[in-house]
Amino acid sequence: MSSFEHEPVLAAEVVDLLAPVPGGLVIDGTVGGGGHAARILDSRPDLRVLGIDRDAEARAAATAHLARFGERARVAAGGFEDLAAVVARSGSEGQAVAVLLDLGVSSPQLDRRRRGFSYWDPDAPLDMRMDSSQELTAADVVNGYGEDELAGVIARYGEERYARRIARRIVARRPLRDAGSLVDAIKEAIPAPARRRGGHPARRTFQAIRMEVNRELPNLADGLDEAVHLLTPGGRLMVISYHSLEDRLVKERFAGYSGATEGRSAGRPLPEPGPRPLTRLVTRRPIRPSEVEMTANPRSSSARLRAVERLP
Secondary structure, three states, rough: HHHOOOOOHHHHHHHHHHHOOOOOOOOOOOOOOHHHHHHHHHHOEEEEEEEEEHHHHHHHHHHHHHHHHHHHHHEOOOOHHHHHHHHHHOOOOOOOOEEEEOOOOOHHHHHHHHHHOOOOOOOEEEEOOOOOOOOOHHHHHHHHHHHHHHHHHHHHOOOOOOHHHHHHHHHOOOOOOEEEHHHHHHHOOOOHHHHHOOOOHHHHHHHHHHHHOOOHHHHHHHHHHHHHHHHEEEEEEEEEOOHHHHHHHHHHHHHHHHOOOOEEEOOEEEOOOOOOEEEEOOOOOOOOOOOOHHHOOOOOOOOOOEEEEEOO
């Protein structure tokens, strides 16, 4: 499964953030091919990792990649929105000293045609599921949602100014069978001058449909709430996000845990403030990749790393 491996983003920065935490269990809630987990385990012999992923191919790759660490590394199936239940099923004992969530779509997922995440392959299926066992696919969204609902998804998750025109054109061209037909519908809906600016014209719509298929923002909010309550005092929650919607939700959620009130994220209320804050902010501004990393791995350029620390 070596083809699933990819360079973990901001790995050195994640290891640095772990330096003050006590020894114990680190939960990698999006283990992917095991890149971050391996760097964490290499950095400190007093840490062990439970890697979680909803993608079966990722779990197989992570299991192989982390085999050299023996009992210090375990891999489990699940999503981070059910973090506490997954941890309990895995048999891991005690609270976590850290939780890491890397919200990016991995390079192997993007590059494998049959997964349907990329707009570059016209023959790719309309799939986009992180968990191939779930029922809802991109084809269901594209061919089954009403025009209003589809326009709402594209506007909300893609921040696409031409969402209504794109939804109308998709509905008119149904049924759409593959990524190429979806790209064609999007291009037809966007005015020619706009198609020549801001990268590939289908990028925002594909992002929106992927996020809808995988319930990415609702799951992220649930996952953050689960993660912060799994931490031991002094433990750290670290999140790497890749676009403004994710980063805004993480920023506001972290503010809520830390005693601030910054409104609502994705229509969801912030956690109710308790008698004292749950966490303190470790990163008041997000950590960004270095120029060296962005040059070596252009897909890292949009990454933002934020962290909070659980208070006693």
